Amino acid sequence: MGRFKQAWRRRPVIMSGFVLALVFACLFAFRSVAFMIYWSDPSHQNQTIQGWMTPRYIAHSWRVPPKVVRQALQLDAMPQRRQSLTQIADQKDIPLEVLIDQIIAAAISHRTRDQ
């Protein structure tokens, strides 16, 4: 312990950095474990639809044909320029939540029709 006290006296800046790095290491270790536990729960693994996603990405992520998402969004074709859901909602002047609900409903009805 004597060496540590001495180090504090002689190199306060480096020792503060050392303690800070140690605190961050513990924090990140805790968060890593917490996230692994959270994500190992299968009910958390269904990726919710969010504004940053593109129609094609949603189709891929929900394993439905792109056509299903396109129809739910009432798009004539997949947008030429790649667009996020937020952009489409803005253009159509429809709240994002409404669009998301439409896509989920379409995806679910597509799946039940398949079975």
Place this chain on the structure above:
Amino acid sequence: MSETLTALVPVYGLWLIAIVTFLGCLAVPIPSSLLMIAGGAFAASGDISLLALFLSAFAGAIAGDQAGFALGRKGPIVLSRFKTTKGQRKILFDRAQDLSAKWGGIGVFLSRWLLSPLGPYVSFIAGATGMSWTIFSLYGTAGELIWVGIYTGLGFVFSNQVEMVADIAANVSGFLAAATLAILLGRLALRGSHKSDQVH
């Protein structure tokens, strides 16, 4: 902020990725790992090309490393003052130079991917301590290949679990970097106190 940025990936695509990895390699606090994961996921769904994504992230990272190295070399007067002053700061600078000469290549390589949060600072230090540009570039390029490969690959493979991969990867890499920094600083502080005893 990160969700807004992620939404811009499919829209601005490759330019955005290149700019973000460039800035990320210069210690600008920007979630470049997350964006590469998102890019990989968009590549899996067919929105952007995986090869183009890889190349633009790689180009941005290499350019960022080179800029960091150049900044360190020609860089701020603060750093050059270390060289002239005597006493403790001189000892610190000399030790950094020793470390850089001894572990330089490996340090640059590992700080590109395994300890990526430390990357920008290692680039600055490598430039400031006069590491050979060839060594820096060779090890740096090899490391960036792995860094870009890992993150775009993770996004591509786990394209349905972008959030999960991003959460876990960010915290594990944060842990590795913080733990390494703690070990290095701890050794520096303890060894430093020992050495200055001999000096006095």
